[in-house]
Amino acid sequence: MTLARAAGNARRTIWATGDGGVEIIDQTLLPHSYATRRLGTVADVAEAIKVMRVRGAPLIGATAAYGMAIAADADPSDAGLGTARDTLFATRPTAVNLGWALTRMMARLAGAGPADRAALAWAEAEAIAAEDVALNAAIGDHGLALVETAYAARGGTVNILTHCNAGWLATVGWGTATAPIYKAHAAGIPVHVFVDETRPRNQGASLTAWELGEAGVPHTLVADNAGGHLMRRDMVDLCIVGTDRTAANGDVCNKIGTYLKALAAHDNGVPFYVALPSPTLDLSLGSGDEVPIEERDAAEVTELAGRTADGRIETVRIAPPGTPAANPAFDVTPARLVTALVTERGVFRPGELKAVFGGTLAA
Numbered sequence: 001m002t003l004a005r006a007a008g009n010a011r012r013t014i015w016a017t018g019d020g021g022v023e024i025i026d027q028t029l030l031p032h033s034y035a036t037r038r039l040g041t042v043a044d045v046a047e048a049i050k051v052m053r054v055r056g057a058p059l060i061g062a063t064a065a066y067g068m069a070i071a072a073d074a075d076p077s078d079a080g081l082g083t084a085r086d087t088l089f090a091t092r093p094t095a096v097n098l099g100w101a102l103t104r105m106m107a108r109l110a111g112a113g114p115a116d117r118a119a120l121a122w123a124e125a126e127a128i129a130a131e132d133v134a135l136n137a138a139i140g141d142h143g144l145a146l147v148e149t150a151y152a153a154r155g156g157t158v159n160i161l162t163h164c165n166a167g168w169l170a171t172v173g174w175g176t177a178t179a180p181i182y183k184a185h186a187a188g189i190p191v192h193v194f195v196d197e198t199r200p201r202n203q204g205a206s207l208t209a210w211e212l213g214e215a216g217v218p219h220t221l222v223a224d225n226a227g228g229h230l231m232r233r234d235m236v237d238l239c240i241v242g243t244d245r246t247a248a249n250g251d252v253c254n255k256i257g258t259y260l261k262a263l264a265a266h267d268n269g270v271p272f273y274v275a276l277p278s279p280t281l282d283l284s285l286g287s288g289d290e291v292p293i294e295e296r297d298a299a300e301v302t303e304l305a306g307r308t309a310d311g312r313i314e315t316v317r318i319a320p321p322g323t324p325a326a327n328p329a330f331d332v333t334p335a336r337l338v339t340a341l342v343t344e345r346g347v348f349r350p351g352e353l354k355a356v357f358g359g360t361l362a363a
């Protein structure tokens with residue numbers, strides 16, 4: 001199994017092919033197989049985001065940015081770029097990085113003549129991707145201090161619980177919630193991660209477990225419903241999760257089930273941290289109540305895909321045929337349940353975000 005690696009960080013999820021396309025890791029195939037996939041048209045990019053070949057707020061943003069570069073190659077006119085932007089924006093509603101990246105790309109290209117737009121677009125998409133890696137590495141550095149504090153208090157292995165996948169697979173590199181974990185592991189601090197399976201798409205079981213296994217980070221996969229029990233038994237030193245959109249007041253929108261973990265952490269005095277790169281901060285929202293929550297296909301709840309003993313990928317039903325199912329893909333954790341947000345500029349309480357980031361977000 002070969003992995004795409006970029007200098008300076010362990011792994012990379014998307015890269016320009018140099019022939020007008022990009023290549024991604026097709027995350028719908030993990031953990032049972034590893035394959036990359038070339039995206040050569042805006043339709044390819046939109047499909048990859050929609051069906052979650054790429055997913056995770058920062059990676060969605062970077063992929064959309066590359067999609068605009070592909071669009072600029074095909075039709076750099078105002079109309080052509082506008083159509084591409086609308087197509088990409090319509091793929092998934094919750095991660096603010098999608099809109100942020102598209103807005104940044106359109107602003108970068110607006111002032112240029114059509115003939116210059118493709119080169120500018122590719123350069124801006126590369127800049128967004130490179131910035132993401134740097135932001136996440138900085139989150140790792142600031143989060144490392146939190147793990148060191150937990151290590152000093154525990155006097156032994158630091159047990160961390162995470163939900164969904166906010167790893168390097170959710171970003172261009174490093175991950176957000178996993179960056180402090182990778183940095184601590186590299187620094188020789190004994191860490192162990194409880195990995196929430198994260199129904200119904202099982203990003204924890206399929207992606208985080210795969211990532212941590214690849215990196216040699218000790219981990220234990222657990223059912224989503226186990227987290228409260230583990231915290232009540234003093235088996236978790238801290239929780240750290242990602243976010244898809246954090247409001248100005250520090251309300252955190254993240255994968256469905258995050259709120260329940262935050263409630264359990266609050267009830268048991270377990271620090272609950274959110275890794276937040278600034279492009280995922282939506283200062284236009286006063287609270288998380290305004291975040292659009294994606295409703296995905298009910299089949300994600302009533303069906304399950306996996307590998308048979310003889311290596312075939314099969315999908316099976318886990319509910320009676322015709323069972324109605326609801327599938328909200330995200331929930332909102334109120335700021336009162338968030339201990340702190342680990343950003344590229346430091347660790348802040350929810351109430352500090354506006355003062356720290358009010359003027360400028362990532363370039």
Ligand SMILES: CSC[C@H]1O[C@H](OP(=O)(O)O)[C@H](O)[C@@H]1O
Nearest residue numbers: 055056057164166170242254255
């Ligand atoms: C670092 S953001 C990762 C974030 O994205 C995931 O959602 P999805 O897999 O549906 O794109 C989940 O909310 C993660 O926390």
